[in-house]
Amino acid sequence: MSNELSITLVKSHIGLPAKQRAVLLGMGLDKRNKTVTLQDTPEIRGMISKVSHMVKVNE
Template identity: 55%
Template sequence: MAEKTIKVTLVKSVIGTKQSHRATVRGLGLRRLNHTVELQDTPEVRGMVNKVSYLVKCEG
């Protein structure tokens, strides 16, 4: 059975956000606006996405 993945895209700038939220975005592997990464669908990743949900778009 294949590993489940989700695609996360940074859709809003991190300028003016909390330092911990910037670190979370970097931890997800997102570097610049409209950058998309494919990550394993784990509770840890879901929590990170949930924390910065106002900055990212998640699909899959």
């Protein structure tokens, strides 16, 4: 398993519930098509699972 994940926001967060918006902002994804590189931890995997319909993940 890789140490880092590349996460890209592929859909806009407009109209999402506040909790899902907070998860995206917590990962640093505030604009569409923005990509962030985060450590591969269980906490980040949990955040990804909450917004899996909004993001694209590359290992």
